[in-house]
Amino acid sequence: MTTEILAPTATYDLAVTSTRELNAALxxxxxxxxxxxxxxxxxxxLACGLNQxxxxxxxxxxxxxxxxxxxxxxxxxxxNAGVGVAENMMSGTVRVTGDxxxxxxxxxxxxxxxxxxxxxxxxGISMKGVDIVVGGDIGHMSAFMGQAGRLVVLGDxxxxxxxxxxxxxxxxxxxxxxxxxxxxKKEMRPEHxxxxxxxxxxxxxxxxxxxxxxxxxxxxxxxxxVDNASAY
Amino acid sequence: MTFRPGLRESxxxxxxxxxxxxxxxxxxxxxxRGWGAKRxxxxxxxxxxxxxxxxxxxxxxxxxxCETDVVLGDRNxxxxxxxxxPVTIAGMSFGALSGRAKEALGRGASEVxxxxxxxxxxxxPEERGQSKHLIYQYLxxxxxxxxxxxxxxxxxxxxxxxxxxxxxxxxxxGQKITERVAGMRTLPVGIxxxxxxxxxxxxxxxxxxxxxxxxxxxxxxxxxxxxKVGATRTYYDVKLAVKSGADVVVVDGMQGGTAATxxxxxxxxxIPTLAAIPQAVQALQxxxxxxxxxxxxxxxxGGIRSGADVAKAMALGADAVAIGTxxxxxxxxxxxxxxxxxxxxxxxxxxxxxxxxxxxxxxxTTQDPELQAxxxxxxxGRRLANYLRVLTMEAQTIARACGKSxxxxxxxxxxxxxxxxxxxxxxxxxxGTDWIPGRxxx
Numbered sequence: 001m002t003t004e005i006l007a008p009t010a011t012y013d014l015a016v017t018s019t020r021e022l023n024a025a026l027x028x029x030x031x032x033x034x035x036x037x038x039x040x041x042x043x044x045x046l047a048c049g050l051n052q053x054x055x056x057x058x059x060x061x062x063x064x065x066x067x068x069x070x071x072x073x074x075x076x077x078x079x080n081a082g083v084g085v086a087e088n089m090m091s092g093t094v095r096v097t098g099d100x101x102x103x104x105x106x107x108x109x110x111x112x113x114x115x116x117x118x119x120x121x122x123x124g125i126s127m128k129g130v131d132i133v134v135g136g137d138i139g140h141m142s143a144f145m146g147q148a149g150r151l152v153v154l155g156d157x158x159x160x161x162x163x164x165x166x167x168x169x170x171x172x173x174x175x176x177x178x179x180x181x182x183x184x185k186k187e188m189r190p191e192h193x194x195x196x197x198x199x200x201x202x203x204x205x206x207x208x209x210x211x212x213x214x215x216x217x218x219x220x221x222x223x224x225x226v227d228n229a230s231a232y
Numbered sequence: 233m234t235f236r237p238g239l240r241e242s243x244x245x246x247x248x249x250x251x252x253x254x255x256x257x258x259x260x261x262x263x264x265r266g267w268g269a270k271r272x273x274x275x276x277x278x279x280x281x282x283x284x285x286x287x288x289x290x291x292x293x294x295x296x297x298c299e300t301d302v303v304l305g306d307r308n309x310x311x312x313x314x315x316x317x318p319v320t321i322a323g324m325s326f327g328a329l330s331g332r333a334k335e336a337l338g339r340g341a342s343e344v345x346x347x348x349x350x351x352x353x354x355x356x357p358e359e360r361g362q363s364k365h366l367i368y369q370y371l372x373x374x375x376x377x378x379x380x381x382x383x384x385x386x387x388x389x390x391x392x393x394x395x396x397x398x399x400x401x402x403x404x405x406g407q408k409i410t411e412r413v414a415g416m417r418t419l420p421v422g423i424x425x426x427x428x429x430x431x432x433x434x435x436x437x438x439x440x441x442x443x444x445x446x447x448x449x450x451x452x453x454x455x456x457x458x459x460k461v462g463a464t465r466t467y468y469d470v471k472l473a474v475k476s477g478a479d480v481v482v483v484d485g486m487q488g489g490t491a492a493t494x495x496x497x498x499x500x501x502x503i504p505t506l507a508a509i510p511q512a513v514q515a516l517q518x519x520x521x522x523x524x525x526x527x528x529x530x531x532x533x534g535g536i537r538s539g540a541d542v543a544k545a546m547a548l549g550a551d552a553v554a555i556g557t558x559x560x561x562x563x564x565x566x567x568x569x570x571x572x573x574x575x576x577x578x579x580x581x582x583x584x585x586x587x588x589x590x591x592x593x594x595x596x597t598t599q600d601p602e603l604q605a606x607x608x609x610x611x612x613g614r615r616l617a618n619y620l621r622v623l624t625m626e627a628q629t630i631a632r633a634c635g636k637s638x639x640x641x642x643x644x645x646x647x648x649x650x651x652x653x654x655x656x657x658x659x660x661x662x663x664g665t666d667w668i669p670g671r672x673x674x
Contacts, residue, residue, distance in 0.1 A: 023449045044442045049379055049450030064439070065446040069379040083442075084433035088377055103433035107374035109418065125432040126374060128418040145428060147418045164426075166419055222423040223406060 008036035008057070015039040019046060029054050031072075042082065047075050053092070067094045070111060086113045089130055102139065105132045108149070114203045121158065124151045127168055133203035143168050144180065152199050154207055165217040171196050173212045184218045252495075263495040264403070266587025266597065268396050268487045268534065268557060273504040275487070275535055276544040278654030279647050280663060283633040291632040298628040299638040302552050304529045305387055305456020305479040307521075308448065312456055312479075313365055313387055315552070316345025317624045318639060319542055321616075322484075322533050322556035323369045323389065323460075325351025327404050327413045327425075328491030328587065329560075331358045333596045336563055336609040338362030340616025344624070349389060349554070352402055352427050354416045355381040362613070367458065370447065372401065372428040375417040379450055387480070388447055389458035390440070392469075393429075395488030395534040398462025398502045402427035403492055408590040410599045440476040458482050463508035463534065464501075470515035474528050482554065483512045485534025489557040491597065492588030505534035505545075507657040513549030522549065523640070539626020546627070547642035548658060555623075562619035563612040564594045 010029070012022050014037060022037065026047055029035060034055040040046055040062050047056050048068035058066070061079040071090040080098035089108035096104075099117035106122065108130030115123075115132070121139035124132050124146055133152040140158035143151050146168030156174035163180020169192070170183075179185075188210070196209040241247065252263065284290035291298060306312040321341045326334050328351060335358035341348040347365035350356075354376020360366055368385030370377065382388065393399060404413075404425045414421040434443045444457050459473040460482035473481045485505025490498065512530055516522035522530070532545045533554035545553050566574075568581040573593035579586065587597035595607035631639050634646045648663040649655035655662040656669035666672065 019445075019449065020453070024452065027452070045446040045449045048446050051379065064442045065433070068446050069382070069450055071379060083439070087433050088374060088379075090378055106433040107377065109378065122432065126428065128374070144432075145426070166423075222420070224403065224424045 009033045011036040011038065013038050014041060014043055014046075019043055022046065023048065026050055026054075026056065040079070044082070047073070050075070050092070061098070070094055080117070081115075085115075086111070086130075089113065099136070105130050108132075110149075112202060118155065124149070124168070127151070131199055131202075133199055133205065135205060137174070140177070141180070143170055146170075150195070150199060152196065152203070152212075154205060162215055162217070164221060165215075166222075167217065169195075170215040171199075171209075171212040172215065173207065176213075176215070179215065182218050182221045183215055186214045186216045188212070188214050264405075264492055264588050265495055265498070265585045266489065266491050266493075267498070267585035268489040269499050269502075271499050273486070274506050274651060274654040274657050275504060276506065276541040278506070278651045279544050279649055279658060279660065281540075281543070281547075281630055281634055281646050282648060284635045288635045290635050291637060293629065293632055296632065297637060298631050300624055300628065302529070302640065304531075304552065305458070307456075307479040307526050307528060308453065308477070309387075309456040309479055310452070310454040311386075313347060315347060315365060317620065318346075318546065318550075318552035319536070319620055319623050320346050320367075320531065320552055320554045321348035321559050322488070322554040323349035323351045323367070323391065324556055324560075325353035325404075325491065326356045326359070326416070327351075327353035327408060327599070329596060330598055330604040330607065331356055331412075332604055332607050332609045333560075333563060333612065334359040335362050336607070336612030336616060337559060338366070339609060339613025340559075340562070340620060341365070343613065343617035344620045346620065347386065350385075353404075353413065354378075355384065356416075358609075360384055362609075369460075372431045373417075373426075374432070375425075375427070382447070383451055385451075385455060387456040387458060388451070389460050389482065390444065390447075390478075391460045392431075393462035393464075393484075394460070394490065395462045395484035395486050395502050395505070396490035397493045397497045398464045399429060400493065400497055400501070401429035402490075403588075405492060405588050405590070408588070408599045413599060437472040437476045440473075444477040456480055458531070460484060462486075462488070463503045463505065466503070466508040466511035467515050470512045470530075471519060474516065474519050474521060478528060480529045480531060481512065481516075482531040482533065483508050484554075485532070487535030488533050489560075490587075504657065505532060506654060508532070508534075509545060509548040509550060510657070510659040516549075523551070536623075539623045539628070540630060542623055542627040543630040543639065543642055544647065546639050547646050548644055548660075551640065558619070559616055560596055562616045563596055564607065564615065565592070565596050567594055570594055 031053045037058045040060040042063045044063035050073035053072040056075045063082040065084045067075040073092045076095045081096045081100045083101045084103045086094040087106045089111045091111045095114040100115045100119045102120040103122045105113040107126045109128045113132045116135040118136035119138045123138040123142040127146045129148040137155035147166040151170045153172045157176045159177040160180035162183030302318040304313040342364040349367040456479040458480040459478035461469045463485045486502035521527035529551040532550040570593035590598045592598040595603045647660040
C-alpha cells in the first residue's frame with residue numbers, strides 16, 4: 001500500500017522535541033500545512049487533539065493514543081500504532097501503515113481510520129460513528145457495544161465479534177472465529193455492496209465487495225429482559 | 233399496623249425482606265432503583281466535635297473570620313480551580329436528570345462560587361451556560377465525549393466508579409431515552425442504554441497515567457484532572473490514582489446516590505464513606521501529597537447532608553466534599569407537596585427512589601416534557617444556593633467553636649466517636665477515652 005507523500009512545511013524531530021512541544025506546535029498550526037514528525041520512538045499521545053485540516057505524517061512507530069480525539073486532520077502513521085490509536089476521533093482521517101494494538105478507534109464518533117496491517121483486540125470498541133477499514137485481521141471482542149459507523153475487515157475476525165452490538169455495520173471478507181451476543185450474519189443487499197465499495201475506495205483497498213459478509217445487531221438485547229439473562 | 237401481642241416479626245425475614253421475595257417471585261427480575269445505600273452504617277452522626285474550652289480557644293461567631301475557600305488541582309494544571317466553598321455538586325447525568333435540573337444545579341453552584349459536574353450523558357449547553365466552574369466527567373461509555381466540550385470544561389474527572397455501585401456500569405432505561413438524550417449518546421430512541429463498567433481503551437494505573445497524559449495534551453495542560461473511585465479498597469486505589477497523575481482524587485462512599493442500579497448492588501457493594509476517608513488520607517500522607525503545596529486534593533462524597541458532615545469530612549482530611557442526593561432534595565426532590573402523586577406511584581414523599589422510571593412528580597429525574605415543566609430552574613437554583621450557604625455556615629460555626637480560622641484547619645484531633653465501629657473506621661478515639669480500636673490498646 002502506498003500513500004501520497006507531500007513535501008512537509010514543517011518537520012519535528014522527537015529526538016530533540018518533547019511531546020508537549022510537538023502537540024502545542026501542531027495545535028497552533030493553521031491549515032493548509034503538511035507536517036512531518038520523525039523519531040517518534042513509540043512515544044504516547046502524539047498528534048492528539050488536532051483541530052485543523054492539516055496533514056501530519058509520523059515516520060515510525062507510535063505509542064498509546066496517537067491522533068486521539070482527532071478532528072479534521074489527516075494523520076498518517078508510517079509504522080505500527082499502540083493502544084487506542086484515533087480513540088474518540090471526531091472527523092478527518094487516520095492511517096496506520098503497519099499494525100495497530102488493541103482498542104483502535106475506540107469510541108470514535110466520526111472520520112475514517114485505516115489500518116493497513118492487523119488490528120488487535122477490541123478494534124472499534126464502543127465506536128460511535130467512525131468508519132474503520134482494516135487490511136488484515138482483527139482481534140477478539142472487536143466492535144464490542146459498537147453504536148454507529150462501519151467496520152470493514154479484509155482478513156479474519158477473532159472471537160466474539162460485535163458483542164452487544166447496537167447499530168454498527170460490520171463487513172468481513174475472511175473467517176469469523178465466533179459472533180458475540182446479539183451479533184448476527186445479515187444479507188448483503190445492493191446498498192451494502194455500494195456502501196462497502198465506497199469505504200474500500202476511500203481506504204485505498206482493491207477488493208471485491210461481493211466477497212464480504214455483513215454482520216449486525218439482532219436487536220434482541222435492546223431492552224433488558226429476564227429471559228435474556230443467559231446472554232448477559 | 234398497630235402492635236398486637238403474640239405477633240412477632242422476624243429480624244431476619246422482616247416485612248421488607250418478605251416483600252422483596254414476593255416481588256422477585258412475581259416478576260423474575262431484580263429490583264432497580266435510585267438513591268444510595270439505605271441500610272444503616274457507621275456515619276458522620278457517630279462522630280462528635282470537641283469544642284474549645286480551656287485547652288483551646290474558640291473564635292468569635294459572627295465576628296472573627298473562618299475562611300472556606302479551596303484550591304483544587306494545582307499540582308499540574310495551568311488553571312487550578314479556586315472555589316469559594318468546599319461543597320461541590322457531584323456528577324449527575326443529563327438523561328438521568330432533566331436539562332432544567334442540570335441548569336438549576338449550575339445556577340445554584342455558581343451563585344455560591346462552587347463547581348458542578350456533568351455525568352454519563354455529555355455536556356449540555358444549559359449546564360455549561362449556568363456553571364461558573366464545570367467539571368466534565370470522562371466515563372467508560374464516553375457518551376457525548378468530544379474534544380470541544382473537553383476544552384470548555386474547567387476540570388476533567390476520569391470516573392472509575394461510584395460509591396453506589398463500585399465495579400458496576402449503568403443502565404438508563406428506555407423510558408428516559410428521548411430523542412435529545414438518544415442523540416447526545418448516539419443511540420436509538422427508547423432503548424435501554426447500558427454504560428460500560430470499564431474504560432474501552434485502558435486498564436490499570438499504568439495505562440491510566442498515559443490516558444491522563446493524553447487528556448492533558450489535548451487540553452494544553454490547562455485543566456485539573458480528577459480521578460473518581462467508588463469506596464472499596466480505598467487506600468490502594470488512591471495511591472494508584474496519585475501514581476497515575478491525578479491532581480484531585482474523588483472518593484465516593486456507599487451512601488452515594490445513583491439514578492438506576494440494582495438494589496442488591498447498592499446495599500451490598502462498597503464501604504461506608506466514614507471508613508473510606510482515613511484510608512484515602514493515609515495514602516495521600518504516605519505519598520507526601522496531603523495538604524501540601526502542589527499536592528493532591530481529596531474530595532469526599534456519599535451521605536453529606538449538613539454542615540456538620542462537611543466539617544467532619546474535612547476534619548478527617550478531605551479538602552472538599554461533593555453532594556448529589558442532598559442537592560436533588562434541595563432542588564425539590566421528595567417534596568411533600570407531591571405526596572398524592574408519590575402515592576399513585578406506590579411510594580411516598582421521603583421514600584421516593586424510582587429515579588429510573590422517569591415519572592418523577594417533582595420534574596427532576598425525568599425527561600417527560602410535562603413533568604419537567606413543573607420544575608423551575610431559577611427557583612431550584614435559588615433553593616440549592618440557600619442550602620449550600622446553610623451547609624457552609626454550619627461548618628463555619630463548628631470550625632469556629634474548635635478555634636479554626638479556616639475550615640481546612642479542622643483536624644482529626646477535634647473529633648471523637650460515640651460508637652466503637654465509628655472509632656475504628658474514622659480512626660478517632662471513642663468519646664471519653666484515648667482508645668482507637670485497632671490502633672491503640674484499651
